[in-house]
Amino acid sequence: MTSMAAEFAFVRNGSTATTTTAAAALFSSNWKASERKSHQSLHTSCMDDKNRVYKQLGLFSLKKKIEDTVLRAEMLAPLALELEEARRNKQEQQIRDYNLWDDTAKSSEILAKLADSAKVVDALKDLTYKAEEAKLITQLAEIDAIHYGLFRQAYVASLDVSKLLDQYEMSKLLKGPYDMEGACLVIKAGGEGYPEVWVKQLLSMYTKWAKKLGYKGRVIEKRPSTNGGIKSATIEFEFEFAYGYLSGETGVHNIISSQNGSALHLASSASVDVFPLFLGKAHDLQIDEEDLVVTLPSMLEEEQGQTGPSVSIQHIPTSVTAQSSGERSHFANKIKAINRLKGKLLILALEQGVTEVSDIKKDDIVNLWQKETRTYMYHPHKLVKDVKTGIQLPDLMSVLNGNLEPLIVAHINSRQ
Numbered sequence: 001m002t003s004m005a006a007e008f009a010f011v012r013n014g015s016t017a018t019t020t021t022a023a024a025a026l027f028s029s030n031w032k033a034s035e036r037k038s039h040q041s042l043h044t045s046c047m048d049d050k051n052r053v054y055k056q057l058g059l060f061s062l063k064k065k066i067e068d069t070v071l072r073a074e075m076l077a078p079l080a081l082e083l084e085e086a087r088r089n090k091q092e093q094q095i096r097d098y099n100l101w102d103d104t105a106k107s108s109e110i111l112a113k114l115a116d117s118a119k120v121v122d123a124l125k126d127l128t129y130k131a132e133e134a135k136l137i138t139q140l141a142e143i144d145a146i147h148y149g150l151f152r153q154a155y156v157a158s159l160d161v162s163k164l165l166d167q168y169e170m171s172k173l174l175k176g177p178y179d180m181e182g183a184c185l186v187i188k189a190g191g192e193g194y195p196e197v198w199v200k201q202l203l204s205m206y207t208k209w210a211k212k213l214g215y216k217g218r219v220i221e222k223r224p225s226t227n228g229g230i231k232s233a234t235i236e237f238e239f240e241f242a243y244g245y246l247s248g249e250t251g252v253h254n255i256i257s258s259q260n261g262s263a264l265h266l267a268s269s270a271s272v273d274v275f276p277l278f279l280g281k282a283h284d285l286q287i288d289e290e291d292l293v294v295t296l297p298s299m300l301e302e303e304q305g306q307t308g309p310s311v312s313i314q315h316i317p318t319s320v321t322a323q324s325s326g327e328r329s330h331f332a333n334k335i336k337a338i339n340r341l342k343g344k345l346l347i348l349a350l351e352q353g354v355t356e357v358s359d360i361k362k363d364d365i366v367n368l369w370q371k372e373t374r375t376y377m378y379h380p381h382k383l384v385k386d387v388k389t390g391i392q393l394p395d396l397m398s399v400l401n402g403n404l405e406p407l408i409v410a411h412i413n414s415r416q
Contacts, residue, residue, distance in 0.1 A: 062151045062152070062154075062155050063138065063151065065155065065158065066134055066135075066138050066151075066154050066155055066158045067138070069131070069134065069158040069159075069161050069162045069165075070131050070134055070135045070138075070158065070161070072162075072165060073127060073128065073131035073161050073165060074131065076165060076168075076169075077124055077127055077128045077131065077165075078128075080124055080168060081121065081124040081125065081128065084117060084120045084121045084124060085121055087117050088114065088117040088118060088121055091110065091113055091114040091117055092114065094110055095110060095111070095114065098110065112280060116180070116240070119240075120168070120171075123164060123167075123168070124164075124168065126164070127161055127164040127165065127168070130157050130158075130160050130161045130164070131158075131161045133154075133157050134154045134155075134157040134158040134161060135154075137150050137151075137153050137154035137157065138150075138151065138154045141154065163213075163214075166405070167213075167241075170241070170244075170245070170408075170409065170412060171240075171241055171244075173412050173413070173415075173416060174241055174244035174245075174412065176244060176247075176350075176415075177350065178243055178244075178276040178343075178346065178347070178350075179241060179243060179244030179247075180240050180241055180243075180244065181240075181242070181243045181276040181277060181278055181279055182236065182237050182238045182239060182240070182242045182243065182276070182277035182278070182279045183236075183237045183242035183243040183245070183246045183247075183274055183275070183276065183277050184234065184235070184236050184237075184274070184275055184276070184277040184340060184343065185206060185217075185234070185235045185236075185237065185246060185249070185272060185273070185274050186232065186233070186234045186272070186273045186274075187199050187202050187203060187206075187230075187232060187233050187234075187235075187270055187271070187272050188231070188232045188270060188271045188273075189225075189229070189230070189231050189232065189268075189270055190252075190269050190270060190271055190369065191268060191269040192268070193257075193267045193268040193269075194227065194229065194267070194268050195229075195268040195269060195270055196225035196227055196228075196229025196230055196231055197227065197228070197229040197268065198229075198253075198255050198267070198268035198269070198270050199229060199230045199231070199232065199233060199270045200228075200229045200230045201255075201400060202253060202270055202272065203219065203222075203230060203233045203235070204400070205399070205400050205401070205402055205404070206235055206246075206249075206402075207219065207235065207402075208401055208402025209402035209403075209404045210237055210239075210402075211402065212402050212403070213239075215237065215238075215239045215242075217235045217236070217237050218235065218236045218237075218238065219233060219234070219235050220234055220235070220236055220326035221233065221234035221324070221325050221326040222234075234326065236277055237277065238277065238279060239279075240279065242277070243274065243275075243276045243277070244412070245408050245412075246274045246408075247274055247411075248373075248388060248389075248407070248408065248411030248412070248414075249272050249274050249373065250272060250273060250274045250368070250371065250373065251271070251272060251368065251371035251372060251373030251374075251387075251388075252269055252270070252271055252272075252368070252369055252370075252371060252372050252373055253269065253270050253271075253272055253373055253374050253375075253376065254268075254269045254372070254374070254375050254376070255267050255268050255269070255375075255376045255377075255378070256375060256376065256377045256378065257378050257379060267378075271368050271369055272373065273344075273368055275340065275343035275344045275346075275347055276343045276346065276347070277343065278339070278343070285342045285345065285346060285357065287315070287338075287341070287342065287345070287357065291315055291316050291317055292313055292314070292315060292316070292338075292341075293313070293314045293316060294311065294312070294313050294334065295311070295312040295313070295314075309325070309327070309328070309329055309330040309333055310323065310324070310325035310333065311323065311324050311325070311330060311333040311334045311336075311337045312337065313334070313337045313338060313341050315341055315345065315357075317357075317358070317360070317362065318345065318348065318357075318360050318362050318365060319362060319365075320341065320344050320345060320348065320365075321341075322337045322338070322340035322341035322343075322344060323337055323340075324336040324337040324340065345357050345360065348360050348365060352364055372387045373386070373387055373388060374386050374387060374407070375387065376396060376399070376400075377396070378396065381394070382394065382395070382396035382397065383396060384396055384399045384407075386407050386410060386411070388411060388414065389407075389410040389411055389414050391406065391407060391410040393406060393407070
């Protein structure tokens with residue numbers, strides 16, 4: 001026992017320096033760990049404070065946007081609803097006073113206008129309801145100690161209100177004879193570079209734009225190219241005011257890859273043609289059959305490498321051409337091509353200030369490829385410049401993702 005105790009004492013006494021060093025190291029390690037923990041705790045606390053500030057700023061920003069939208073709705077919606085209801089009531093009185101069987105064409109026109117007025121009234125009522133909903137949710141969020149989730153819900157409702165107000169205000173500016181109609185939009189590749197890839201981007205841009213409005217752009221014709229792009233594409237927008245919104249898109253859209261001093265490197269170009277797509281019955285425009293040349297499907301198929309029953313129709317006096325290949329039969333494509341031809345001729349007559357197609361002057365028709373509409377620049381600055389209105393947008397990708405509202409609004413305002 002004594003020897004064991006002595007041995008133990010020897011070991012302990014012999015390792016005094018080592019033990020002291022180990023203890024010092026352990027203390028130093030613990031102190032550094034404690035210091036790191038304190039720093040981490042302080043850093044976490046700072047981050048929490050910063051996140052809390054950011055969240056408060058975010059809530060303030062959301063609340064301000066919601067309040068601005070609700071205020072705008074409260075100022076505009078009641079008066080607009082009163083005017084639209086008065087217009088609808090007047091049209092209903094016309095129907096009561098008018099014998100619908102006397103003139104079926106006039107009756108159809110009155111009924112169509114009444115249906116349009118009813119849609120506007122319903123939309124304004126829905127707008128008022130959504131504005132009240134956003135306001136109520138905001139108040140509930142404040143009672144619930146600034147509930148972030150409720151603010152987000154109110155903000156989503158306010159976005160719907162803002163979109164409906166924008167559409168209503170724009171519709172009041174669209175007073176052209178065909179502005180209320182749907183739209184047929186045709187994109188074609190042209191020039192050097194990779195125009196087929198550019199057509200594909202433009203097609204995506206317009207379909208995304210329609211989707212953001214809550215509608216769908218129906219791609220009914222598409223000719224793919226060997227490089228993965230698209231030679232041409234046709235989209236139909238079957239909703240009211242589509243033509244009024246998109247008419248300013250007609251012309252050449254250039255994409256520029258770089259700018260070296262005053263020299264521009266034009267990467268690709270595409271033409272965009274827009275004409276009315278009649279949502280009700282087709283416009284009663286008389287065209288002499290002798291003035292039309294219908295290209296046989298077999299000839300078109302051989303020329304374009306297509307297998308579908310494609311039809312191309314040319315109006316001889318003006319040389320205006322319209323095609324269709326999206327339908328299943330030759331007859332259906334012929335009817336659609338004729339309707340598209342009528343839409344183009346009606347716009348030409350409107351532009352030249354004449355009432356009859358026979359009065360359209362062929363020499364005064366401006367070639368589509370001579371109408372420069374917009375330039376999209378990739379480098380050195382991502383920029384979109386609208387040639388017709390002069391408006392410039394610095395966010396190229398936002399525009400290509402379908403955010404065309406500033407460009408469309410600028411064009412509509414330029415027409416006033």
